[in-house]
Amino acid sequence: MSYVQTDYTTLGGRVTCTQCSAKSKRSQERCRNPAIKGKTKCKHHGGRSTGCKTPEGKARQIAANTKHGRETRAIREERSAKLAELYELEKEMRNMGMVEGSWVSRKPPNR
Numbered sequence: 001m002s003y004v005q006t007d008y009t010t011l012g013g014r015v016t017c018t019q020c021s022a023k024s025k026r027s028q029e030r031c032r033n034p035a036i037k038g039k040t041k042c043k044h045h046g047g048r049s050t051g052c053k054t055p056e057g058k059a060r061q062i063a064a065n066t067k068h069g070r071e072t073r074a075i076r077e078e079r080s081a082k083l084a085e086l087y088e089l090e091k092e093m094r095n096m097g098m099v100e101g102s103w104v105s106r107k108p109p110n111r
């Protein structure tokens with residue numbers, strides 16, 4: 001879905017806001033209401049929606065928006081943990097004098 005982001009000035013030029021990006025099914029015209037602050041839709045077209053609340057709803061949303069699953073949060077966390085493990089192993093090997101030269105692994109970020 002693409003739309004041109006248009007800015008409105010209302011209240012005598014005191015407030016600037018974005019035009020709602022919803023399009024009417026019936027008239028094919030774009031909604032003329034101002035969008036809610038920080039959103040792209042007005043209050044009539046889902047601008048006040050905060051998304052899914054229940055775990056089932058969140059799972060449905062993830063399933064609907066997952067394109068291939070090669071980069072998911074779980075995969076990234078697993079990779080990060082494995083790289084941290086590799087770093088610890090290399091540090092131990094360097095302490096024992098088994099490895100010299102430049103480092104292969106990187107120090108994991110502190111989280």
Ligand SMILES: [Zn+2]
Pocket residue numbers: 020021022031032033041042043044045
């Ligand atoms: Zn609207």
